[in-house]
Amino acid sequence: MGNVQIGQEIVRPTAKKNKGLFRKILSICGFLYFLLFLILIDSCKAKEVHAFEWYDEDGKRLAFTCSLIDKNVGIFEKQGDKEKYNLIKPIKVSEGYSIRILVSSSSNETEFQLNIGDEKGKAKSIQCSIPDAGSYAFVIPISEIEAIRWIEIKVLKLSSNISSGNIDSLKAASKDDSKAAMSESFNSPCLSIKELRFVPPFRGMQIENNITDISPHFFCENRGEKKRYEIIAPFSGLSSELSLKMKVEIKLEGSTGLATFFWGNQKISYLHRGKESSFIIPCNIFENSPDKITMEVKDDIKVSAFFLSPFKSVEEPPSIDPGLLVFHSPLVTNPFYLARWDQRPEVLLFLFKDYAVQDRYLKRLAFFVEKMGFVGIIAQDSQIADLHGWNAHDYRAEDLARFFDAAAIQNFSLSDEEIELRELLIKNGIILRSGSKYLPGRGALVSISQESPSYLQYRLLTHELSHALFFTDSRYRDLVISLYQRLTNDEKWFLNRYFQWMRYNVNSSYLMANEMQAYLVQQPIQDLEKYFSKTLANRLIEDHPELSDDISSYMEQHLDALMSCTEQLSSFLKSAYGFEPGMLFRVR
Known part of the structure; x- marks a missing residue:
């Protein structure tokens, strides 16, 4: 078979066909130009940021944009950026x-301007300075901006004075949307934004997890061998209602010494025992809001x-240091102020307006628990009306539960104040309600009254706090009971006669041991003998002059035994809490 060839005809399109093809080409080109235009428009549009987060006050992420797309978002490498x-x-x-702006800088000297604004053109501007490389959070009040x-x-x-230790962390923190390669200029100074967040009111300074939070209200200066810290205009932009819900928080480290705190003209001393310590001051214990709050330390x-x-x-x-109770402004409308002991949070602290108010809450309870002739008996008002209760009180959970359980069993009509006390104790877990019964929970109650002068409030407070330690710290309680049991009958003689005169139930060795330790540690150890x-x-001799010689003989022969007990108690208080006799608190 021969080669078969198919001839190839040259086809020349007619004019009509040529015109249609040209239109198709134009359409395709137009579509491509339009697509390119959309791409260019999209590239010029603001792009949602994911390099760092912005959170609302509930911790939910907020969507936000930035128009810059040709660099690492949130990284600033030179002045003017x-x-x-x-x-x-x-x-x-x-x-x-x-608004809290968390930033990190590799430069030892950085300054930037922060502008905050709304849609209506209202804006706020503030300048922020960073003295040393590290992480800082600038907390800026924004009450002037509505939305x-x-x-x-x-x-x-x-x-250009940089800290190389921060460069790697800045690189690791950067993660802009395009995953672009990091600029080689990271070896030069840079500032990086880590997070934006709306936060509750914060005025002052805090260093935590290597981050320094600071607000415009804070000021610090060196004054010779002391440092002075100030929170200026602490309540600006806050309503009076919100101001009463605020607290001052202080944390100290380093050597033992006094921190002197000024609430306006009110001076408070806090004993820092070394290492780390912290305390808070509720703003509602003072009756005024000062222009500034100041603290001085070595x-x-x-x-x-x-x-x-x-x-x-x-x-x-x-949870407060009990010494703050003495500084509380006069109670006018409220019958009492309630707090917890910061060193033993299971202990409730009551500061009553006066003795009469305190009696309405606690007098019947005092007779039920401790008063000779009334122990275990829920007395009628008429039975104890003319009898003295206490100027200060202390009760453990077991005795509180016994009192309210006995009242329930007897269907005794408690006063409104006693019912209020019962519900507070239940709410705070000191007693428990089980059906119609009341059981001990965990903790204790102590109280003092503003009717006592300040010096006596300190003495009574120490006395009652020692009882609270006895109730809630088994180590201290075991030590006290051991010391009491080792005393001979002769060494206990004055204690028994004095507490009997005070109408304590001297048949309870538990109560006697507890009262002994309270009288031993309520004053500085050097004042014990006097x-x-x-x-x-002299108090006992005034009512029982016939005991004068016996008392004198006791003091000469046996007071050393009580002094020895006090020294051992003092050693425990110091090692366990940093306390000492006469001062079971740090604020004075």
């Missing part, structure tokens, strides 16, 4: 809230926190 971040939806924050829409950061200064004491912030819950009694041989002895 500027970025603006726009919330997709403006947000209105609660009263007193601030936040944007913030802008502009670098004013970025020193330069070898480090202040890691000195700030004002709200309590997480106003329903819970605050207090027993003069003050207590």
Whole structure:
């Protein structure tokens, strides 16, 4: 078979066909140009930021954009760098809230300007400075801005004096949307934004987890061998209602020494026992809101926190140093102030308006628990009306439960105040309600009254707190009982006669041991001899002059035994709590 060839005809399109093809080409080109236009428009649009997060006051992530796409978002490498971040939806924050800008700098000298604004053109500007490389959170009040829409950061200064230790952490923290390669200029100074967040009111300074939080209210200066810290205009932008829910929190480290705190003109001393210590001051214990709050410490004491912030819950009694009770402003409308002991949170602290109010809550209970002739008996008002209760009180959970359980069994009509006390004790877990019965929970109650002068409040407070330790710390209780049991009958003689005169139930060795330790540690150890041989002895002799010679003989022969007990108690208090006889608190 021969080769078969198929001829190839050259086809030339007619004019009509040529025109249709040209239109198709134009259509395709137009579509491509339009697509390119959309791509260009999209590339110029603000892009949602994921390099760092912005959170609302509930911790939910907020969507926001930044127009910059040609660099690592949130990284500033030179003076003049500027970025603006726009919330997709403006947000209105609660009263007193601030915006917290967490940044990290590799430069030892950094300054930037922060602008915050709304949609209506209202804006706030503040300058922030970073003295040393590290992580800082600037907490800026924003009460002037009704609904936040944007913030802008502009670098004013970025020193070439850098800390190489921060460069790697900055690189690790950067993660912009495009996953672009990191600039080689990271070996030069840079400032990085880590997080934006709306936070509750914060005024002052706090160092935690290597991050320094600071607000514009804070000021610090060296004064010779002391450092002075100030929170200026601490309540600006806060309502009076919110101000009463605030607290001052202080954390100290380093050498033992006094921190002197000034609430306006009110001076308070706090004994820092070394290592680490902290305490809070509820703002509602004072009757005024000062223009500034100040603290002074020795330069070898480090202040890691000195700030004002709200309590997480106003329903819970605050945990405070009991010494603060003496500084409470006069109670007018409220019958008492309630708190917890910060060293033993299971102990409730009551500060009553006066003795009469305190009696309405606790007098019947005192007779039921301790008073000779009434122990275990729920007395009628008429039976104890003319009898003295106590100027200060202390009760353990077991005795509180016994009192209210006995009242329930007897269907005894308690006063409104006693019912209020019962419900408070249940709420705070000191007693438990099980059907119609009341059982002991955990803890104790102590109280003093504002009717006592300040010096006596300190003495009574120490006395009652020692009882609370006896009730709640088994180590201390075991030591006390052991010391009491080792005393001979002759060494116990004065204790028994004095407590009998005080109408205590001297048949209870538990009660006698408890009262002994309270009388031993309620004053400084150097004052013990005079207090027993003069003050207590003279009280007993006044009613029982026939005991004068016996009392004198006792003090000469056996007071040393009580002094020895006190020294052992003092050793325990110091090692376990940093306390000493006469001062079972740190604030004075």
